[in-house]
Amino acid sequence: MCQSKTTIVERVITLARLDQLFPALKELELYTKLALSFTFYLRKYNLLGQYQPEEIISEAICRLYQAQKQNKLIPNNKVKAWLRETGFRHIKELALERKKWNSVIKSVIYYTLPFKEDNKLNLEYEENTTKVHEILQQMNPDDSQLLIWRELEHRSWEYIASQLANSGEIVTVATLRKRGQRAKDAFRKIWRKKML
Numbered sequence: 001m002c003q004s005k006t007t008i009v010e011r012v013i014t015l016a017r018l019d020q021l022f023p024a025l026k027e028l029e030l031y032t033k034l035a036l037s038f039t040f041y042l043r044k045y046n047l048l049g050q051y052q053p054e055e056i057i058s059e060a061i062c063r064l065y066q067a068q069k070q071n072k073l074i075p076n077n078k079v080k081a082w083l084r085e086t087g088f089r090h091i092k093e094l095a096l097e098r099k100k101w102n103s104v105i106k107s108v109i110y111y112t113l114p115f116k117e118d119n120k121l122n123l124e125y126e127e128n129t130t131k132v133h134e135i136l137q138q139m140n141p142d143d144s145q146l147l148i149w150r151e152l153e154h155r156s157w158e159y160i161a162s163q164l165a166n167s168g169e170i171v172t173v174a175t176l177r178k179r180g181q182r183a184k185d186a187f188r189k190i191w192r193k194k195m196l
Contacts, residue, residue, distance in 0.1 A: 030080055031057060038087050045095040050185075060087040101188045105151070135190045143183035150180055 038053035060083045067074060074082050136144045149155040149163070157173040157180075164171050171179075 030083075033080075034060070034084060034087060037084060038091065041088055041091045045091060046181075047091065047094055047098070051091075051094060056087045056090055057083075059090050060084075063090075102184060105184055105187055105191070131191075131194055135187055135194065138190055139183070139186055143179070143186055146176070146180055146183050147187060 034057050035053040038056040039048065042048040042051055042053065042056070063086050064074070064079070064083060136147065139147075146160065149160050150157075155163075157176050160176055161171055161173055164176075
């Protein structure tokens with residue numbers, strides 16, 4: 001994302017320059033329509049809790065500035081459509097990245113099961129197993145247990161809800177799914193730090 005590459009002062013100056021180049025950016029209605037559209041698409045891709053429409057708008061404007069610096073021709077009457085399409089593309093990129101990391105987490109957890117009967121484990125398997133166990137220990141115990149039940153033991157959400165109910169915690173399946181997603185996100189964040 002280009003937001004991290006610029007300071008706040010640079011972004012303000014950039015926005016002032018873009019306002020001069022594209023008068024359509026001065027319209028408040030444009031931002032409202034973009035925010036509504038991006039809210040819809042963030043919800044569609046289950047990203048609304050992680051990202052806000054304003055972040056997508058900022059990214060689209062930042063990409064508009066980069067396109068302008070590269071002398072790409074964007075007519076003033078097409079800037080609204082360009083921003084909308086760029087924002088949608090960015091949301092799709094975020095969704096693909098999330099999907100990729102979800103599959104990485106599943107494959108890492110699945111292929112590093114600690115209870116294999118085969119005693120001839122190769123070095124990579126042992127390293128991944130160790131990393132997964134370290135990450136699970138660093139995580140919140142509830143999140144860790146949820147990942148173990150769901151990803152390692154392949155338990156259903158209903159089974160997990162009944163287990164939690166037996167221990168005195170009444171939770172709906174929808175709430176568990178959301179918790180599971182947050183647990184995966186936490187696992188992914190720690191995994192990235194370990195891999196870098």
